[in-house]
Amino acid sequence: MIQKLFPFLRWWPLSGENLRADLIAGITVALVLIPQSMAYAQLAGLPAYYGLYAAFLPGIIAALWGSSNQLATGPVAVVSLLTASALMPFAALGSEQFVALAILLALLVGLFQLSLGLLRLGVVVNFLSHPVIVGFTNAAALIIGLSQLNKIFGVDKPRSESFANDILAVLAQIPESHLPTLAMGLTAIGIMFYMKKKVPKFPGVLVAVVATTVASFLMGFAEMGGSVVGEIPSGLPSVAMPVLDMSVLGALISSAVVISLVGFMEAISIAKAMAAKTKDRIDPNQELIGQGLGNIFGSFTQSYPTSGSFSRSAVNLNAGARTGMSAVFTGLVVMITLLFLTPLLYHLPSAVLAAVIMMAVFGLINFKAVAHAWRANKHDGTASVVTFVATLGFAPHLDKGIMVGAVLAILLYLYRTMRPRVAILGRYGDGTLRDLKVHPDLPTDSRIIAVRFDGSLYFANVSYFEDAILEAVSRQPSAKFVLVVGDGINQLDASGEEVLHHLVERLKDAGVTLVFSGLKRQVLEVMRHTSLFEAIGRDCIYATETMALNAIYEWLKVDDADGTFCPLKPQTADAPV
Structure with a gap:
């Protein structure tokens, strides 16, 4: 002192x-x-x-x-x-x-x-x-x-x-x-x-x-x-x-x-x-x-x-x-x-x-x-x-x-954060998910939309996130699952939580399940403190993208001979997060 x-x-x-x-x-x-x-x-x-x-x-x-x-x-x-x-x-x-x-x-x-x-x-x-x-x-x-x-x-x-x-x-x-x-x-x-x-x-x-x-x-x-x-x-x-x-x-x-x-x-x-x-x-x-x-x-x-x-x-x-x-x-x-x-x-x-x-x-x-x-x-x-x-x-x-x-x-900073990068992903040869804009020839599955969001979900950009998800679904009407790779999401505020809640319900009504992977602790805490965690469902939140994809393919009852999007053998995930 x-x-x-x-x-x-x-x-x-x-x-x-x-x-x-x-x-x-x-x-x-x-x-x-x-x-x-x-x-x-x-x-x-x-x-x-x-x-x-x-x-x-x-x-x-x-x-x-x-x-x-x-x-x-x-x-x-x-x-x-x-x-x-x-x-x-x-x-x-x-x-x-x-x-x-x-x-x-x-x-x-x-x-x-x-x-x-x-x-x-x-x-x-x-x-x-x-x-x-x-x-x-x-x-x-x-x-x-x-x-x-x-x-x-x-x-x-x-x-x-x-x-x-x-x-x-x-x-x-x-x-x-x-x-x-x-x-x-x-x-x-x-x-x-x-x-x-x-x-x-x-x-x-x-x-x-x-x-x-x-x-x-x-x-x-x-x-x-x-x-x-x-x-x-x-x-x-x-x-x-x-x-x-x-x-x-x-x-x-x-x-x-x-x-x-x-x-x-x-x-x-x-x-x-x-x-x-x-x-x-x-x-x-x-x-x-x-x-x-x-x-x-x-x-x-x-x-x-x-x-x-x-x-x-x-x-x-x-x-x-x-x-x-x-x-x-x-x-x-x-x-x-x-x-x-x-x-x-x-x-x-x-x-x-x-x-x-x-x-x-x-x-x-x-x-x-x-x-x-x-x-x-x-x-x-x-x-x-x-x-x-x-x-x-x-x-x-x-x-x-x-x-x-x-x-x-x-x-300019606010403008950048209001329109962060939203990447539609395909499966790379090593099993990871990569941006289709960079690698347009990567294999995809018409029943699954994989999206990576590179930015915090807060009041200024959450509508942009919602629009990007809905646009991806409209372009791929046969999709049954939307996987959000959330490694880049560092923050979730009240506005973000509210919009996500509505998005989950809206996609469920359309027969589409929203799945998350790689969410950080501070984001999960916001979800747990509200009813969002229960709305999404524990079985739809995973620690890694691989665990999420394995669970999705288990639900779809697809083995590794039926497609190249998920070359790993489907496994039932023990614990989501």
Whole structure:
């Protein structure tokens, strides 16, 4: 019970070797996190130093109460962009009201995630299917990258309800680019690209930031009209209750739900991928609690919504992190930066932060994953493509794009389950029953219809099942038995039980007996709890298709010389199930 309340106790006792590994990993992650967090804060529409606030406490809390030993929590690109798109209708970017709403949004996100975790409802994130997330991530990465173009070229970018028009306005201003700003941005991209190719284990982001900041100071970049981070308040963020703005609270709840689910999907995917390498166990509900507490505590220290970062988690793992203490050390380095090192960031060009964002999100673009989803299942591929297009079309309101994709994925799933596969079967050479559509030459018996139903029998598809059985009987009027191979039936609800009851009686009136084989325990329990078991009859329910066929042929008084459909010698079944 104590370890459930304080899951970080699993790290203890801490060995000197683990502490050294975690210290090195924590410092390495911090060197990437500090410039990234400032860049992502600007992406969220906040002053850059709010990224440092979000990088300080949430990561520590999420590691202490999460289940992953290597997950690095803090500002991330997609959540930052979702934050900006959620708040733009209510306040001007960067304004005091905008900042207050971003902090309130972090509280709402944290409360929702914590509630899901405490109620053990981590499975709710499955409503955002992987293909939907893939489509959304690709679109969001393109939007994020394009949204930084104006900072690279040093031109203005309008903010309107049409992201496409805003980008076209930026492109129209390219001839008026501020050349020193463009040079800074391209230099930073060049350095990071070179470091990634030649020295991938070294934080290229840090090298780019240090080099361009020094260059900016020496050349007087700010005096030349270049945009820099400017003065950052020294000291830790103040501790204060988020301001509850009741006028927009209701409108923010839907955005908080979307950010919670998208952020957690990203975090849990990363955590599971790393756990596969480290052989650790990941508890999604505990991870929800950690992420939720991180956002809640962060909102009291001026943080906007955070989540697990793919790039920094990979850095953490590759740097040798053993436990969540690495995240604690990362937070301590951020704290030291806030207390003593903020003056060094004054001359950091905004174009460099834009370059950091662009290099980070380019790695999120993966059109091969969309193609893979299409090859795996056309419905999943459709959901992925529609999500991608909808997210681009609704930009900057990204939450609408992912909601369209999520709803479409659910509708397509329901459509599939409403019309599951119903196969008419023939007898294969090895005695098993196979689909006649695949093997049309298999022997059959005009007195027996064998059907396999690949799906649960519930309210949405039970009528389809009934129609399929009645249609098969109408096509084979000489049939005396209908054998339903029920190995694929995983569930039977009240609607399914009612329709089956009527179907049994209707077929009996027509002189046709309905026989079942391979029914699972949960289906049989529903039948026993109702009168369906007695209506079907114990002698018409069998454990295997072979037992069912033997019983049918015993009833028909047919021996193995009279037909090829059932080559096994008929036997009287001892016990049906």
